[in-house]
Amino acid sequence: MDSILTITNLTKKFGYLTAVNDLSFTINKGNVYGILGPNGSGKSTTLGIVLNVVNKTSGDFKWFDGKTTTHDALKKVGAIIERPNFYPYMTAVQNLKLVCKIKEVDFSKIEEKLEIVGLLERKDSKFSTYSLGMKQRLAIASALLNDPEILILDEPTNGLDPQGIHQIREIIKQIASQGTTILLASHLLDEVEKVCSHVVVLRKGVKLYSGRVDEMISSNGFFELKCNNNEELVKILESIPVFGNIKVKNQLVTAFLNEPLKSDTLNKLLFEKGIVLTHLVQRKESLEEQFLTLTNNK
Amino acid sequence: MYRLLNIELYKLKHSRSSKMLIITYFVLLTSIALIASIKFDIGPVKFHLAEMGIFNFPYIWHFNSYFAAIFKLFLAIVIVSMMSNEYSNKTLKQNLIDGLSKKEFILSKFYTVIVLSVVSTLFLFVVSLILGLIFSSYTELNIIFSDLEYLLAFFVKLVGFFSFCLFLGVLVKRSAFALGFLFVWQFLEGVIFGVLKWYTNAETKAFVMQLLPLNAMSNLIKQPFSRLSAVQTVANQVGENFNFDYAVHWYEILIVIGWTALFIFLSYLLLKKRDL
Known part of the structure; x- marks a missing residue:
């Protein structure tokens, strides 16, 4: 080039x-x-x-x-x-x-x-x-x-x-x-x-x-999840190894991925464990979030 | 060179205030001819300035270039503002970004100074020639075209003075302050003159004074009055004898050229060192 x-x-x-x-x-x-x-x-x-x-x-x-x-x-x-x-x-x-x-x-x-x-x-x-x-x-x-x-x-x-x-x-x-x-x-x-x-x-x-x-950030993105029993959901998520950091804020569970995972796979997995999701969004960090992470880290 | 000149003249052409000042300047240059109309007619006393010999060749070259140089202040305003406006409009920055180098920028201004000086000199030549042909007592070719070094001195004087203005424009960046600085500088040379007069002998004083820029420029063309035959006749009658050196000396021209080079170089150096 x-x-x-x-x-x-x-x-x-x-x-x-x-x-x-x-x-x-x-x-x-x-x-x-x-x-x-x-x-x-x-x-x-x-x-x-x-x-x-x-x-x-x-x-x-x-x-x-x-x-x-x-x-x-x-x-x-x-x-x-x-x-x-x-x-x-x-x-x-x-x-x-x-x-x-x-x-x-x-x-x-x-x-x-x-x-x-x-x-x-x-x-x-x-x-x-x-x-x-x-x-x-x-x-x-x-x-x-x-x-x-x-x-x-x-x-x-x-x-x-x-x-x-x-x-x-x-x-x-x-x-x-x-x-x-x-x-x-x-x-x-x-x-x-x-x-x-x-x-x-x-x-x-x-x-x-x-x-x-x-x-910009080697990230696999994150899931935003909601269900009727958040405590149970968090417990199950913590037992799945691909998830890293898990945060709960305003009834919204945010789970960061360490490895790639598709949303349908996650949905199926949770359903099998008896969790019915009311909200499921898979996202990558916006540039703003990435930027702030970068400028704050160093 | 043509490109740089073209760029600068284009900027001047579209600025109404610069155009007005330049036109005023040339109108004033022509107004030297009006001196010819100064005429008193009081009974037995008849006084007609044009017939006092001021338009005689070759004296006219000296007389007119001395007077015409007074009007240079009008062009000085144009030159100072064409430099300082580039700063205040920030167009200098834009010019450089568009691909003009700093050297080219200064050169484009300097070429304009040269052109304005050349045009002024030619203009003065034509006006004086016409006036002379009308009023001069001598019209032999070899007399008409003698003493033309005054025109050369006029040209060098203008280029020197305008280069000084250009430098002040770069240095001060504001046209009003730059013109103010010019007067302060004139005053400063006056102070140096006074100090030298008190503390040194005449020779040292003359030597230092001829080196100072504004004084060196005004030295190029000395006052022409005492050279007038009418004035000399009067002076002789009262027992005064003028022995004044009117000539344009090569070293005086060299000093002014030296200052011109220095001013342009310093302008370039300033521009190069500055962050815009």
Whole structure:
């Protein structure tokens, strides 16, 4: 698989504070990556470094095969970090033309990209008259102008209203479905869960996990069970070796699996022992639960 | 180079305030011609400034480049704000992310400074040439095209001054503060002048003063008044004898070019070291 971005032992210190600590990971072509972490975990700093606006303290990163200079590589990248930054006195089209000049691509894609983000009708309005949601969508259009190899988004839905958030997510999903590699930094877990296949988890600048979202915790999931006699149920569950931790809360029995077990097998087993379930759900931990487990454990 | 210039001029072209200031600047440059219309006619005393010899070739090159340089402050505002606005709009960050290198960014600004200076110099050349052709007592070609080093000095002066403004824009990041800093710096050079006058001899003073950036720039084109024949006649009558060196010296040009290089390099260094 072609690697797009390789980060090795990257470190950034702001005075005493270490914002990014010995971070290494690789972004491969075609996947949708999420960088997850609470506020202040070093997400934006990491992106700032690879995007040439923050100076690294030590370590290294390389774009593509590492043969092009960073600023040339960035012409093949589309990126939005934090707030959308454009010239307030220029219209959408004028701003995009400027981006085209910088990226050395022609103006032919401007209308098409404005169409994707639904700003074609307002293309001749000044940027300063745009709402935050529109500004953010213009930023996405601008990042797409060069049909980038990778799209980098840093908190793209930050500060938007629910409708704006929904619009941005739809756009991201649409872009991802066309096979563009995406790197999405966010502290919103459901956002990452909905669009990403791979995830890098950071806390205080240290990498806690990187890999596929569904392999983040080697877990076989858990059962949520209810019946008329919970005490008896717990006793029986404890006698079955595949179960590990068993918790009872609000009449709901949660039993974690150490090995895989199918729900029909469990149902049959319990029925044979005289337990009739009123509630049976097999689930895997949501990303949020996995994330909290990860960030609390270490 | 064309690409970088193109990018920067595009930014200027769409900024209404910059456009207004640039137009005002060129209108003011043309207004030098208005001096020609200064005319008093009080009974027996007839005074027509244009006929006092100020538009005589080659003196006109000296006179006009001295006066035109006063208007450079208008362009200075444009240059300071084109730098500091990139900070306040955070478009500098976006430009870098879009694939402009920090070096290219500074160069695009510097090329614009060069272009504005070239255009100003050409403009001054044309305005002076026309004024001279109308009012000058001498119109022989070899006289018209003598003393053109004043135009070169004018150009170097503008580039130097604007580079200083560019550097202040990068350093201070706010246009109003950067312009304020410019005046503070001017004041500072005045203080140094005073201190040197008190504590050292004239030679040391002259040596140090010619090295200070703003003073070095104003040194390039010296005041032209005492060179006017009318003024000299009056001076001779009261027994004063001017012995003033009006020439543009190569080392003065070199000093300003040195400062220009330093300012641009320091701007680049600052930008490179900063986290945005």
